[in-house]
Amino acid sequence: MRYFLVLIVLVFLFPFQSHSQDYLTSLSYNTAAPTGQTQDYISQFSWRGLSFEARTFFDTNISAGVFFGWNVFYEKLRGDFQATDSRTISGTQLRYINAFPMLVEGHYYLGEDFEVRPYFGMGVGTNRTVQRTEMGLFAINNNNWHFALAPSAGFLIPTGNYDTAIHLALRYHYAFKTKDSIDHSWLGINLGIAWMN
């Protein structure tokens, strides 16, 4: 975690050239489709999430920044669950994952300032997962920090007001497994507003 904080400080202390667009901040509504082992645990699409991004531009086409997100995965299951080869538990099960990715990102942009700008990039950092399984009157919590990677691609679509743009992005999150946890992965579909200075 402390290495992640050092990276954040370095990104924003890095000297940059002055040009028309220096900063970008964005708030987005996040949805997510679970994949891999996350999908094995919770198969339902997530409609709950949000994120904040801040980027600083080194030149017209390259930026570095940070991403903070939150996604909620939830599913209610009923029926028999085979806990082991011989043990069966039946009832209603509530499964939750609250995922908090925290990433340092770099992006490359096509096009020019104040035009529709596609971009793509990569984020690296950490992902905090708060996993909870409730069954009957009992609950099991499993909270972990994961090393995480997140390639992303998106569009910045100017609204006509030079300072704002519609921000549409796809981001594939992959949180590597730990000794106490499965790996977690999902495809994030984010829609928000970006402010550019």
Add this chain to the structure above:
Amino acid sequence: MMIQLIDQSFDFVRRAGVFFLSALLFFSFGCYPDDLTSTDELDLVLTDYDRDYFAAESPRTFFMPDSVALLIDPNSSASEGAEISLQIQNLILSQIALNLKDLGYTRVEELEEGNLPDVVVLVSAVKNTWVGVDWYSWWGYWDWYPWYPGWGWGPGWGYPPSYPVYWSYETGSVLWQMIDPEESNRADQELGMIWFAGINGLVRSKGANNEFAIRRGINKAFEQSPYLTN
């Protein structure tokens, strides 16, 4: 240039601050959508069995005592004063016996040393009462907060008045084990358990609902144990 840079920085910090304040709240508690619609959804049924035993044996006779043992933890106040009524005990025992009979088992009324039944079924129950208190205040506990439109700290609400909300509920479990008397060792106080079943849930306020839940749970335990069939 410097003023513009400072202005941009404040703007960035303000936007970041709004996000982090809300994110901190969510991060602290997470989000747990809960759409349980009835107390029935809190009922659990658990079964476990000895695969090797049922792969080799087909028990046909069983003995079961005519009472339910009430398990009490002397170190816990939750089970203090717990009791199981005779009506509920009879319900539990009769429902288990009925299910075993439907599976082809024959009940023997007495244990005889030289003529032991194939299996012995032992039934027990646990009942706990949980109590607590929460402090209720719908507008939260902030006493300082940043005000719009600038950034700063100002006086706000003090700690709001609130009132205590007391709650209590009872939980109950019925547990029964199928024992192979041939594999049990009295000297070592070991029981050869070949099948275990348990049901757990809230104790309902209405007796009829309790009886229905117990009956349903016992039936479910046998339903998910097809290996018991003779």
